Amino acid sequence: MIRSFGWESVEFLIRGAGWTLLLSLMTFVIGGFFALIFALLRTLGPRPVRLAIAGFIQLVQATPLLIIVFLAFYGLSFVGLHFPPMVAAGVSLAVYTTAFLADIWRGCIEAIPKQQWEAADALALTRTQQLRYVILPQAFKISLGPTVGFMVQIVKNTSVVALIGFVELTRAGQLLNNMTFQPFHVFLTVAAIYFAICYPLSFLSERLKGNRHARPAH
Amino acid sequence: MAYQMNFTPVMALAPQLVEGALNTLILSGQAIVAGLAIGVVGAVSRTEGPRWLDRAVGVYVELFRNTPLLVQLFLIFFGLPYVGVRLSANMAAIIAIALNLGAYSTEILRAGLQAIPRTQIEAGLALGLSRLQVVRYVVIIPALQIIYPALTGQLTLTLLGSSIASAISATELTAAGARIESTTFRSLETFLCVAVIYIAMTFAFRFVYWRIGMWLFRRKAPPKPSLIADAIEVSRAGA
Amino acid sequence: MNLFLKLRSVTLATAFAVAAGTAASVPAKAQTLGEIAQKGTVTIGVLTGIPPYDTVDASGKTAGFLVDLANDVAKNLGVKAEIVPVNNASRAAALESGRVDMLIAHMTATPERARTFLMTNPYGAYEMRFVARKDMPLKKLDDLAGKRVSVPKGSTQDAAVSGFGIKGLEVVRFDDDALAMQALISGQVDATAAVAAVANDVIKKNNLTDLEVKSDVPIFTLYWSMAVRKNANELHRWLNNYIYYSEVSGSLGDLHQKWVGIPIPGGKLPTF
Numbered sequence: 001m002i003r004s005f006g007w008e009s010v011e012f013l014i015r016g017a018g019w020t021l022l023l024s025l026m027t028f029v030i031g032g033f034f035a036l037i038f039a040l041l042r043t044l045g046p047r048p049v050r051l052a053i054a055g056f057i058q059l060v061q062a063t064p065l066l067i068i069v070f071l072a073f074y075g076l077s078f079v080g081l082h083f084p085p086m087v088a089a090g091v092s093l094a095v096y097t098t099a100f101l102a103d104i105w106r107g108c109i110e111a112i113p114k115q116q117w118e119a120a121d122a123l124a125l126t127r128t129q130q131l132r133y134v135i136l137p138q139a140f141k142i143s144l145g146p147t148v149g150f151m152v153q154i155v156k157n158t159s160v161v162a163l164i165g166f167v168e169l170t171r172a173g174q175l176l177n178n179m180t181f182q183p184f185h186v187f188l189t190v191a192a193i194y195f196a197i198c199y200p201l202s203f204l205s206e207r208l209k210g211n212r213h214a215r216p217a218h
Numbered sequence: 219m220a221y222q223m224n225f226t227p228v229m230a231l232a233p234q235l236v237e238g239a240l241n242t243l244i245l246s247g248q249a250i251v252a253g254l255a256i257g258v259v260g261a262v263s264r265t266e267g268p269r270w271l272d273r274a275v276g277v278y279v280e281l282f283r284n285t286p287l288l289v290q291l292f293l294i295f296f297g298l299p300y301v302g303v304r305l306s307a308n309m310a311a312i313i314a315i316a317l318n319l320g321a322y323s324t325e326i327l328r329a330g331l332q333a334i335p336r337t338q339i340e341a342g343l344a345l346g347l348s349r350l351q352v353v354r355y356v357v358i359i360p361a362l363q364i365i366y367p368a369l370t371g372q373l374t375l376t377l378l379g380s381s382i383a384s385a386i387s388a389t390e391l392t393a394a395g396a397r398i399e400s401t402t403f404r405s406l407e408t409f410l411c412v413a414v415i416y417i418a419m420t421f422a423f424r425f426v427y428w429r430i431g432m433w434l435f436r437r438k439a440p441p442k443p444s445l446i447a448d449a450i451e452v453s454r455a456g457a
Numbered sequence: 458m459n460l461f462l463k464l465r466s467v468t469l470a471t472a473f474a475v476a477a478g479t480a481a482s483v484p485a486k487a488q489t490l491g492e493i494a495q496k497g498t499v500t501i502g503v504l505t506g507i508p509p510y511d512t513v514d515a516s517g518k519t520a521g522f523l524v525d526l527a528n529d530v531a532k533n534l535g536v537k538a539e540i541v542p543v544n545n546a547s548r549a550a551a552l553e554s555g556r557v558d559m560l561i562a563h564m565t566a567t568p569e570r571a572r573t574f575l576m577t578n579p580y581g582a583y584e585m586r587f588v589a590r591k592d593m594p595l596k597k598l599d600d601l602a603g604k605r606v607s608v609p610k611g612s613t614q615d616a617a618v619s620g621f622g623i624k625g626l627e628v629v630r631f632d633d634d635a636l637a638m639q640a641l642i643s644g645q646v647d648a649t650a651a652v653a654a655v656a657n658d659v660i661k662k663n664n665l666t667d668l669e670v671k672s673d674v675p676i677f678t679l680y681w682s683m684a685v686r687k688n689a690n691e692l693h694r695w696l697n698n699y700i701y702y703s704e705v706s707g708s709l710g711d712l713h714q715k716w717v718g719i720p721i722p723g724g725k726l727p728t729f
Binding site: 059061062063064065066067068070071074075078152156157159160162170173177183184187188190191194195198199202 | 280281283284285286287288289290292293296297300301374378379381382392405406409410412413416417420421
């Protein structure tokens with residue numbers, strides 16, 4: 001048992017950070033999968049579908065993450081879906097990830113000039129081919145920077161699952177503080193670990209965006 | 219699996235929710251004013267200031283954008299007393315949220331300032347506009363127009379992010395919800411009510427931003443401060 | 458357009474994946490002894506993060522009074538225990554939503570809460586005391602006038618201290634007992650209303666020589682109940698039986714002694 005802040009505590013926090021990483025990855029994969037579908041349907045789907053997705057995105061973006069995760073996590077159980085806690089936490093976070101990523105990616109698809117569609121059309125490509133070979137590859141390039149940037153948000157925001165009892169980095173910090181009552185040491189270390197994970201991502205994100213700006217503007 | 223929703227016990231305590239919502243508005247309002255002030259100073263320091271100042275502000279921005287708000291709150295509220303600084307919960311929350319918003323808005327405002335080409339400023343001066351007029355009509359308003367959606371999106375996230383402040387005993391909407399939940403044990407109903415209030419506040423804020431935008435940009439309506447733009451910026455936004 | 462057909466099939470595939478995942482995941486909530494036996498495990502929500510009632514080791518494993526008690530409940534049911542950590546904010550939702558079959562989570566059976574859940578006979582008790590700096594006089598409740606007192610949000614301490622009606626007393630609410638205590642240690646409040654055993658443990662382990670548990674003003678002794686969902690009558694009755702038996706056989710008291718270092722306060726546990 002841990003009594004005061006020492007090497008054992010750091011080990012405990014690093015273990016928590018492992019869960020944070022795993023949870024972030026899972027959230028990104030699940031959220032990314034749905035976000036791609038949503039982004040495509042939001043730009044190209046039939047009108048009712050577009051409106052429904054826009055509504056979903058609006059609502060999720062207007063609710064605090066804490067509340068979304070809470071409602072999604074226990075909502076799953078309320079409707080009779082019983083996942084293992086890890087998966088349930090991932091799915092709850094994915095609700096919010098989907099809403100934001102779908103929106104980012106939609107913006108990227110819409111940023112492709114109309115002439116690109118027209119040119120592809122002139123080449124007699126089918127609608128799917130236009131997307132597959134002309135639009136999405138360009139949109140993908142634009143999306144890299146913002147997407148990696150959003151990963152930083154995912155990593156930081158996994159901290160809210162502490163609310164539902166999942167022991168990741170932030171919750172590990174809280175538990176450690178409950179045992180040691182040395183908040184300065186504990187949370188400074190927690191912050192340092194988050195920074196070590198997030199800063200490289202932020203840096204990469206800026207680089208990816210920078211490269212885009214470095215190209216001629218038109 | 220027929221769960222019986224029962225809002226009556228929650229509704230009986232509705233005044234607590236109203237009070238919580240008001241406190242959320244006051245708390246995030248103060249944090250927004252302070253955060254934007256930090257952002258303006260930060261952005262000008264980065265674009266116009268000497269190199270060392272640019273660096274220093276850069277370090278501040280990266281530190282705050284790459285750590286969670288919750289951890290920042292814990293450090294400011296529980297950690298600072300160990301170096302002799304003791305703040306009330308609401309004050310600690312305002313400071314943490316403002317510093318957070320300050321970091322994000324520094325970058326957003328800087329992007330706006332840098333988007334205005336030097337030549338444009340020179341052109342403005344050549345046309346005989348005073349320096350003040352140039353700053354106002356050639357720099358600030360066009361720059362603001364470019365970044366307006368990103369900035370308002372960030373402000374929305376600030377409002378929602380204030381929900382985290384309940385962790386350090388700040389008395390806002392989420393805290394009110396948690397108390398009601400604990401007394402009644404009607405968890406789903408309570409948090410649904412809380413969610414609806416947040417959604418209503420967010421939409422009201424968006425409407426206000428939109429009106430301000432209309433007025434600022436002379437009825438050349440900016441893109442509605444909603445999704446596309448919020449989202450592009452979300453990559454840099456924090457909650 | 459075949460793109461949309463493709464999208465539709467992807468959506469369908471997702472729906473199937475979700476459905477399949479559900480079928481393969483944890484069995485649905487159990488309400489009766491028969492359902493628990495059939496499932497082979499009982500899922501128990503346990504409050505964590507409040508030493509000495511529980512503690513976490515470096516590998517992240519939780520151990521403690523409530524965890525041992527939960528495991529013993531499962532053993533007596535003849536099934537495996539699945540322990541789900543909960544906190545003050547999530548415990549009710551965890552039970553109501555079916556994520557757990559029962560809660561052993563330091564809950565006081567208030568009539569208001571009993572409208573939502575079935576609460577068992579108490580399995581333990583705690584003495585509530587004020588903790589403050591040694592140099593702060595606290596002989597009677599009125600000494601708290603104009604002071605700031607921290608409590609866990611929505612707890613019985615919260616209800617009690619808020620209900621005293623002392624002039625100028627400000628109640629400051631935190632997420633759990635430890636944060637309320639932390640606020641006193643960091644000097645953000647003048648006193649905290651805490652479980653005496655927890656406070657003594659914290660003061661001793663962390664060598665907080667300037668703090669003490671104030672003995673002149675007892676707040677009250679409160680009892681903890683387990684909780685099950687409203688219609689789980691059979692499970693409720695079984696738990697009452699289990700609690701009665703572990704008390705008279707002494708195993709409950711031993712467990713408390715082992716983790717908290719004192720017998721269960723308040724003498725014989727009441728029944729209702």
